[in-house]
Amino acid sequence: MITNNTAIQAETLTKRFGDFTAVDAISFEVKKGEIFGFLGANGAGKTTAMRMLCGLSIPTSGKATVAGFDVYKQTEHIKRSIGYMSQKFSLYEDLTVKENIRFYAGIYGKSDAFIKEKTAFLLKELHLEAEANKLVRSLPLGWKQKLAFSVAIFHEPEIVFLDEPTGGVDPVTRREFWNMIYKAAESGITIFVTTHYMDEAEYCNRVSIMVDGRIDALDTPAQLKRTFEVRSMDEVFLKLARKAKRAAD
Amino acid sequence: MYSVIANNLKKQYGKKKDVVTALKGISFEVEQGELFGIIGPDGAGKTSLFRILTTLLLPDGGTASVDGLDVVKDFKAIRQRVGYMPGRFSLYQDLTIEENLDFFATIFNTTVKENYDLIKDIYSQIEPFKDRRAGKLSGGMKQKLALSCALIHKPSVLFLDEPTTGVDAVSRKEFWEMLRSLKKQGITILVSTPYMDEASLCDRVALIQNGEILSVNSPEGVINSFRQPLVAVKDSNMLQLLNDLQNFEGVQNAYPFGEYHHVVLKDGYSANTVSDFLQQHNYHQPDVKTIRADIEDCFIALMKVSGEL
Structure with a gap:
């Protein structure tokens, strides 16, 4: 049932490419303000599922709403209601810090006054005031990722999709990054995040694990460990992913 | 050679x-x-x-x-x-x-x-x-x-x-x-x-x-060179727990580490002193245990040292 408290709702959501079923009838619900971990081995179907939820790919069958909007008919509404960042693509390297913020906020139709005020606040919070007019290329990776996350939620979306946001980031910055995720969640933004770091799965309220296009497990990290009678999320993941028959990617 | x-x-x-x-x-x-x-x-x-x-x-x-x-x-x-x-x-x-x-x-x-x-x-x-x-x-x-x-x-x-x-x-x-x-x-x-x-x-x-x-160093050697006492702590509200731990005088560094928070202690402090501190702050039965560092703990500690130089 869709309530005001629901950020994402998927019901037997499916995507086929020819006779290959990339996403096989997945059903789940993400609550508002929840940190939802979306795990799975390479090739399990995570990216395809995420693309459907972001309004970038029309499902073959099934139902889903994101921020209350339908993934078939209201993709433009969805795009306006979400933020997105990934490890691979986040910011324009040859624009300055300020230009990147202005560019993204402009795309989302924010007013100049809003952008100006919030940019000042953001630069201060990230301790990037001195770097405001430097090219993003010159920033260390960890700073870039923190800035990218801030930019992804700059327009105050209901949901933010994070695709491996901390890949390759040093252990201290990785934790600072998760601190930002917690703060965003506390302010009411729903977090939908993928990661290959199993310690980060522990930081999620609930975690789903995809295997061969299906969601084979979905629960809190503590409950998943009890169900599979193991001590760490790493072991939960290995137990499930080893069953996969499909080749990666 | x-x-x-x-x-x-x-x-x-x-x-x-x-x-x-x-x-x-x-x-x-x-x-x-x-x-x-x-x-x-x-x-x-x-x-x-x-x-x-x-x-x-x-x-x-x-x-x-x-x-x-x-x-x-x-x-x-x-x-x-x-x-x-x-x-x-x-x-x-x-x-x-x-x-x-x-x-x-x-x-x-x-x-x-x-x-x-x-x-x-x-x-x-x-x-x-x-x-x-x-x-x-x-x-x-x-x-x-x-x-x-x-x-x-x-x-x-x-x-x-x-x-x-x-x-x-x-x-x-x-x-x-x-x-x-x-x-x-x-x-x-x-x-x-x-x-x-x-x-x-x-x-x-x-x-x-x-x-x-x-x-x-060898992985063992890296871990053995981690000299400070290290404990893992868990409770129902992890965010609050981290804030409280950071206010404890015996803490050198505290950070999330999967299911637990890892707490690097100053010399002379131990799991018991952490337990006592938490109990004084209304934690009933905090899960506190002494652990061995892993490579990530060592890396964080070494990053901190080189950052301070």
């Missing part, structure tokens, strides 16, 4: 105003037949280091040798002896598996048949698909093909630049099993990775950050 020696290697990019220093004087030695890990986050300088050692990039300062040969003067000879698997998939996408392998064997004046034994365990897993183009392979299969191509001329030193980045936990485990079995054949292997947990699978590791080496 050392297989690889790096001596005060320096590298910077860019000009005057916009200089990025990738390597700030890196020194280490790798013994023959060793499985040596270069562990550090993106931007630490791992790729620059590998490109210098494989003669694809000139250092700005310092010297290095591979198999006793100088990386600047003897670059041609080194290229005959090393295998290099770059971080980005660099085989020919429009050649088949078999054609790629043949191509690399031919470049090095050898044949697949001659060195088949060396790659058999890895290549046999993708051989059933040998007529498939490399561009059409899955990530795991690409990785196996790239490794086969890097090995086909029987190199004495193998350089693997972030072979497991972006790879899921299952495939990572399988890849490391392949490396262990290659090591048995006597090949020296240098492998870089941003995943701290992979350190324990190496004979020795260099922890690297911002172009500097923080430590070179």
